[in-house]
Amino acid sequence: MAWLHGDMRKVIYPTDSYGQFCGQKGTPNADKAKLFYFNILHCANPAVLVNLQCPTVQLCVSKCPDRFATYLDTQYHYSRNRSSWDYYTHFCKPDFHNPKKVPSSVRENEWGKTHSHAHTLSDSWTHGLEEPQAPELTGPDGPRRVCSLTCSCQGSRPLCFICVCCEKSYKTQIKSVAQVLREEDCPSMLVPSRPFLQRCFPDFITRNGTLTVANRTDFKDGLGRNRSVLDLKNAANGISSLLEAKEVGMKIVEDYVSSWPWIVISLVVTMVISCLFILLLRFTAGILLWCVIFGVIAAVGYGIWHCYWEFDRLRGEPDSDVSISAMGFHTDIRVYLQLSQTWLIFMVSLVLVELVLVSILVFLRKRLHIAMALLQEGSRAIGYIMSSLFYPIITFLMLAICIAYWAVTAIFLASSGEAVYKVMSAQPNCKYANITCEPQTFSKSRVAAECPGSRCVFVFYGGEDLLHRHIVLLHLWNLLVFLWLANFIAALGQCTLAGTFASYYWALKKPDDIPACPLAASFSRAIRYHTGSLALGALFLSVVQFFRIILEYLDHKLKGPQNAVTRFLLCCLKCCFWCLEHFIRFMNRNAYIMIAVYGKSFCSSARDAFFLLMRNVVRVTVLDKVTDFLLFLGKLLISGSVGVLAFFFFTRRIPFIQEEVPTLNYYWVPLLTVIFGSYLVAHGFFNVYAMCVDTLFLCLCEYSPHCREGVGGGPGDERRLCGPPLLREQCPEKNLHQETTGEEERKTRREEGHGQRGVTENRSAHDVSLDRNEGCCAGNPCWSGG
Known part of the structure; x- marks a missing residue:
């Protein structure tokens, strides 16, 4: 389901305020791989940046800005430095209209008045007030307005953004400077930045213990006021680190x-x-x-x-x-x-x-x-x-594949769904903050009118369908499957090694009777005959680990204002599950050895291993x-x-x-x-x-009850020759422990081993060695099993 509904592009590429991918081939943003924030001073929290919830326009750009600039200064110097305006508009919205022509007769005093009034408008806008009417400048051609479009009315002499608006119909298309900045058609300022995680962040450099940006310790913000570089650092707190x-x-x-x-x-x-x-x-x-x-x-x-x-x-x-x-x-x-x-x-x-x-x-x-x-x-x-020493390499490769599968599936789950937009406002009293919105109709909605300066910003991918209502459960299921696979890989390695060393233990003449490729043979037996048993043991352990992770998560979330009873219960549960996990891990390890030696099911092997270990608890x-x-x-x-x-x-x-x-x-x-x-x-x-x-220890525990005199033969019985000589020396002449079963139970176990699953092909390490030894220890119960 994750692979069907997920989209890796949502993770690989940054997403702008309109839900478009930056840098994706075959789209208008193919050559715009960086994400640019119009006003990073609005991003007062680093978590806001990471979650793409900064209340400012986020635009895909081809490169990050490399100089300080403000919209007011760039507009003011348009007639003198056309290249600066062209550079600045690379960071404006694509539908923003640039001025076409500026006459050479622009007078400095008119520009000064315009610049001053633009500050007044911007100050009004930043304090959350309604946009005031643009000032009317007195001149030989009558009233003039500050606008962002070139006036083409007849009888007017355009002075860049100072126009004579002689038609009522044209007045509706004019935007004041305050409106341009408030609606964020263009960024109010540019700050030298460099890409980090494909996003443009201020280029902080520490020189002689002083924090600088482009060798400067201060800059002008969008209102023309001097600001310290520390303001940028505080706004993007954590990004500098x-x-x-x-x-x-x-x-x-x-x-x-x-x-x-x-x-x-x-x-x-x-x-x-x-x-x-x-x-x-x-x-x-x-x-x-x-x-x-x-x-x-x-x-x-x-x-x-x-x-x-x-x-x-x-x-x-x-x-x-x-x-x-x-x-x-x-x-x-x-x-x-x-x-x-x-x-x-x-x-x-x-x-x-x-x-x-x-x-x-x-x-x-x-x-x-x-x-x-x-x-x-x-x-x-x-x-x-x-060759057994190099088997951990195989385990490592399989675990790497398992981790990669889990991570990719988690990413696809997280990236499934449609783009979700929410209202982000710089005003703390906006009652519509964090509600969902539609970017296409937001500018005409009541929210935009009641919360000036608010934006409809992309936040994440999700939805309200059945899949996304249960996305948390799917992530938990993915985690459980990952634990299951990881424990199965570990179980496969333990069973493979146990079968390998069991074939060594039961070989009569070493190394002649050891199979040619014991590791490969044991691995093939584990895959062919014991996959279900290994998966069952891994499942038991995975469920316990899963609940331990849930408890750790709850403990982390409940830290702080919690009563003593809650802390005590969580502590007890964590302790119990820790003990249970280690007990199951220990029992699984010995059960896998018994599976490799006898070829029996997991439950039977775990039972036999448990009673065998209990009879030899001191050892x-x-x-x-x-x-x-x-x-x-x-x-x-x-x-x-x-x-x-x-x-x-x-x-x-x-x-x-x-x-x-x-x-x-x-x-x-x-x-x-x-x-x-x-x-x-x-x-x-x-x-x-x-x-x-x-493995050698469990084989010895199985061998020692029958190597004493009086059980199945005398001291010269051929069964006494089973196992390595060094370990046979440790086998006592008298019973070292009280057996809980008699000869009848051992006979029943032999019959169960031979008839298990009704399949004669289910072979164990004993069978392989038995074929090579032609009857050595054939009567020993340790050799039974199918």
């Missing part, structure tokens, strides 16, 4: 042009370091983990000693034994640090933390060994399937936190190291390559780009590694 930001932006672009090869080199170096870091984790995971654990224990121990030392030092000093409750509330934290009770509380807290850490080390050491084994095996798996907690912490340290280490090297390079602190450093306006531009880009690159690589570890 945008223009200054544009200058900074141009310098930033120049820096990117000069330094982009070195930025690319830095990102490539980050990719290489990330790959090496992941591959070396098989040798360094244990060392890193134990160093971190003992380092934290040592740091907490030092904190306990320091707190005791401070407590012992303050215990003998006067006024240090006052309790915290007796001190009351103080904004200066140092007051509390002078109390011995404060350091006693710190010391007791750190002692409790130390006891918890030591208890974890003593009682969970076996779980830590499993975590280290999984980290090492994950590094080995990625070493065999290096899950330890592995999740250990993996997250190590990968976070790795990302900080890589991005920080590359950032330090980039800092020394761009600041010319490396002697032997100083000549290669490009000249930059801001060295922090490429530096921040390198740091941020390095972190994103490392994050993409380590996400693959985390998915690998999670």
Whole structure:
């Protein structure tokens, strides 16, 4: 619907006061690509400019004005400088009639009177009064009027805009200066401007700390009065900062042009370091983990000693034994640090933390060994399937397409409908302000008569039909679809990687039994068999994210005068939905792994994953936190190291390559780009590694209940050979957890897996490996599934 009713031109091209596009080919405005505001002093709010609701005529022009000028002065000097008048009329309405001829006998005293009376008329007009009658100048030819058309009455001697009007019928066609300016046939003044977002804004330049326009600090407005450039800045408040930001932006672009090869080199170096870091984790995971654990224990121990030392030092000093409750509330934290009770509380807290850490080390050491084994095996798996590290590129491209589709659809929705015009008045007491109007009939309407100086201005595209009455709902639907697609792309990547690493886990001989193209095979299986399951999981997550966005919007709109009950309810709802989103995200991730391994539906896989994780909740907690912490340290280490090297390079602190450093306006531009880009690159690589570890962990949880003696065979049973040797060493000889199901349930699960959907083609990672191993672990329930 958006693509049928929307019009991209409404976004690409500026629109003038008549709803015509500026710069569109095949129209009268084809060579007029800039939008010009007749009197930017009327635009006292920058939001007014952005929304095209400034109460002044907006006209399409071929170029922005480059000089100061006023209508009165240009008219006055018409006989002397015809080119100035021709230049000025480029910014008048197309139907404005120019004077044809000016005799050389124009007298200066007549011009002076005319100019003076024009000021009187303009002053009356700007104060919102009815237009007075034009003055009659006494002369040898009788009365004369100030007008904007050349008089051609017989017996008259035209003095430019001073005419003898001898026919009543001609008097109705004459416009005074006040009427020309009030009806905005021409702008009252021109200000040197430059285009910004295809609109003409004052050319603000700061010189030696002074704001200027065309090297001037003052100018004449349309009434001939001297005005400061600061008035322009106040009228276009915010535009000057945008223009200054544009200058900074141009310098930033120049820096990117000069330094982009070195930025690319830095990102490539980050990719290489990330790959090496992941591959070396098989040798360094244990060392890193134990160093971190003992380092934290040592740091907490030092904190306990320091707190005791401070407590012992303050215990003998006067006024240090006052309790915290007796001190009351103080904004200066140092007051509390002078109390011995404060350091006693710190010391007791750190002692409790130390006891918890030591208890974890003593009682969970076996779980830590499993975590280290999984980290090492994950590094080995990625070493065999290096192509998996580059899958985030595919995810990035698909997300870019998804974002582009959402943005274009939103633009088409916003640009659908007809042009809507509203009354804009400079008078605050105009009761017709902001009501809709028709520009063709506005000049003859009652609104124009009761609100002098008001304009019928284009504001936006819309309407009152069914589509536009529900445009907000369509935008919300577009947002929900975007979230759904984005989460589906993420789910597809997780399922693809899970299937890839599951084929590694269940391969008997590595790397011989690993499929030739495990990543491509897993991707094709996910697309062919699991699209519906992935879409369902993505939908659940998208709905929760959608409601979170709605709550954030409501919280933003309701800030300010709201009672405590409203704030409490919003806070509770936001907290609940945050927890729900993270829970669904965690469950979806594990459900996608089960889908890739067994090929079952989303609900069945989510149920199996949930009960499997609940039976191994301690393992899950330890592995999740250990993996997250190590990968976070790795990302900080890589991005920080590359950032330090980039800092020394761009600041010319490396002697032997100083000549290669490009000249930059801001060295922090490429530096921040390198740091941020390095972190994103490392994050993409380590996400693959985390998915690998999670997949191996779930496979291990499925394997461990059946690798003990007495279940399906003795210690020499062939099923004990399934999985990598390093992980088989972590498999206990006795049941590590209480199984909630018996052999009958496992048999039922095998039957469900084989008969699911009634289609024998629905294959999983197990089936691919099973074909290659010819019966290895054929009786293991872990291998069942269709």
